[in-house]
Amino acid sequence: MTEIVVVGGGLTGLLASIFAVDRGAKVTLVARGRGGLTLSHGCIDVWGKATPSRALSRLRMSHPYRLAGAESLRTGLEFLRDLCHQADLPYIGNISRNLRLPTALGTIHTSALAPKSLALGDLRDNTPITIAGVDGFRDFYPELVVANLLKAGIAINDALQLPLPLSAARRDPYAMDLARSFDDQHFRDEVARIWKPRLSGIKRLGVPAILGLFNPQLAHEELQERLGMALFEIPTLPPSLPGLRLERLLQRKAMEMGVFVIEGPKVLGRVDGSAKPARVSGVVLQTAGGARTLTADIVLLATGGVLHGGLVFQQNGRVQESVLDLPVSYDEGRQHWTAYSPLETQPYANYGLRVNEQMQPLGADGLPIYTNLFCAGGLIAGADRSGEGSRQGIGVATAYRAIEAALG
Ligand SMILES: Cc1cc2nc3c(=O)[nH]c(=O)nc-3n(C[C@H](O)[C@H](O)[C@H](O)COP(=O)(O)OP(=O)(O)OC[C@H]3O[C@@H](n4cnc5c(N)ncnc54)[C@H](O)[C@@H]3O)c2cc1C
CATH class of the missing domain: 3.50.50.60 (FAD/NAD(P)-binding domain)
Structure with a gap:
């Protein structure tokens, strides 16, 4: 051998x-x-x-x-x-046509293959987008994303901030901390319950990439279904969860x-x-x-x-x-x-x-x-x-x- x-x-x-x-x-x-x-x-x-x-x-x-x-x-x-x-x-895409994905700065990242939870944010799809930050997470600014995507001529609705069912945090949560919370079924149930009434009329929602580390596909699919809309992630500053x-x-x-x-x-x-x-x-x-x-x-x-x-x-x-x-x-x-x-x-x-x-x-x-x-x-x-x-x-x-x- x-x-x-x-x-x-x-x-x-x-x-x-x-x-x-x-x-x-x-x-x-x-x-x-x-x-x-x-x-x-x-x-x-x-x-x-x-x-x-x-x-x-x-x-x-x-x-x-x-x-x-x-x-x-x-x-x-x-x-x-x-x-x-x-x-x-699962990864989506091919080398015949690049995906166009929003970044945390509101610029456009072109890539051949992306994890499904990112690829659903493809800007070639005209379904209007809303971008949401989550309370307490400091490394993501939805207003910045929206303002810069608008400048680039992308159909984008609004920026909003969503609460999280966190107990009193002792430090600023990082993407990893939040991802670990999203790995927990009970936490995801609570998120769906709190977010759903705040998202009426939204068809496609972009959130920072925090939806789980160990079983992100399950977390992503489950939240999409519970919220009744296309949900996609946007990579944040390192450490990057998708990476x-x-x-x-x-x-x-x-x-x-x-x-x-x-x-x-x-x-x-x-x-x-x-x-x-x-x-x-x-x-x-x-x-x-x-x-x-x-x-x-x-x-x-x-x-x-x-x-x-x-x-x-x-x-x-x-x-x-x-x-x-x-x-x-x-x-x-x-x-x-x-x-x-x-x-x-x-x-x-x-x-x-x-x-x-x-x-x-x-x-x-x-x-x-x-x-x-x-x-x-x-x-x-x-x-x-x-x-x-x-x-x-x-x-x-x-x-x-x-x-x-x-x-x-
Ligand atoms: C500072 C930094 C910034 C980056 N920024 C971006 C970015 O903006 N966008 C992006 O897409 N990617 C970024 N990357 C990741 C980049 O995509 C990868 O580094 C690149 O794809 C190269 O991948 P690679 O596997 O060839 O090497 P790397 O991912 O760089 O891995 C090299 C490996 O070799 C090991 N190694 C090196 N020398 C030795 C040695 N003598 N003995 C033993 N082990 C050794 C290292 O420890 C490491 O495990 C960044 C990486 C770094 C380090």
Whole structure:
């Protein structure tokens, strides 16, 4: 059985582990910390700037989507959608037409796939919307959402504030606190009882994403039915419940399928010095109790680029890859890393590892550095994920392609 070590516990690392175990590999996932899912909206952005299915074939050949190939994206998304469906967290959408979802700032987020409870807020549907905040929750301002959506020409009714059946709170509730309350059947019954008379005439209601953590689909469906209207969630500031729900689902699924998970240690790569061509022999985990070695047939890096430590920007002007010190594509000179205005495209966004179509990191000679080393996700050079609206799509496509290339 092929043994794979996947480094990184974000969307990319979790999915790569699941793809690999599904193909019969023995998988260990090691992550120093949590990935970025709880900082995201929980949707799968493929190409926010235009219709993904049309835009992707026109990208330059060095873009991660072109290298991974359209089929990897399609199959990876299908796989992810099936997983979510089986786990009772259905995702809606496709790459032929982006959803247009309201954000907590009243801007419009375009995404290919979204959890059903968010997708019901799709602004392509003309059913007028009312936006409600809930008493005591400070991280959501319905008036702001309404004012900005109106400016964008969206048919929107009103903003209102709804009470919650909370006992005397001892601190400001966060989204997580409220989600835990919504997991409770008795609490939901009370919410439905208190809200229903205040919502007469409303057809579609948007609320902050707080409707449960452990069984959000049940909470959402039940409330919709009891209130007699379409109800949708809008992601809030991190920790984002939709991102957290997806993270929980993927972690649970990975472990159920047999992935062994090690959380906490920083990972360094181990090179087999005697092999020709060069190979990695595994990784070294830096734990509190000392170094621990894991041997592997294949190592896959899903360490997420600069935001999560896959790339380290150093004071001396060097950008270093954190596991094997692989060559990084970046501009020499710190003054070139950022653009003058935060609104411009940031050069650093494109930095990362250059890879071939098998997702193998390349050296200066354009050849794979190690025959059994692969990478995926935010670590790969050549995409401004934030500007393109492509973060999650690149993670899915490259994770799928890397595992396919590694395991055949
Ligand atoms: C600061 C920040 C802001 C973000 N903002 C947004 C946003 O506005 N919108 C949005 O959609 N998404 C946002 N994200 C999430 C972003 O979508 C994901 O980070 C991105 O999709 C890349 O996913 P990934 O799985 O490739 O890597 P990540 O999700 O970044 O995961 C990387 C993983 O690698 C691990 N790791 C890194 N180096 C090592 C090492 N040497 N040893 C062991 N483990 C290691 C990390 O601990 C982590 O588990 C943000 C993330 C961060 C960190």
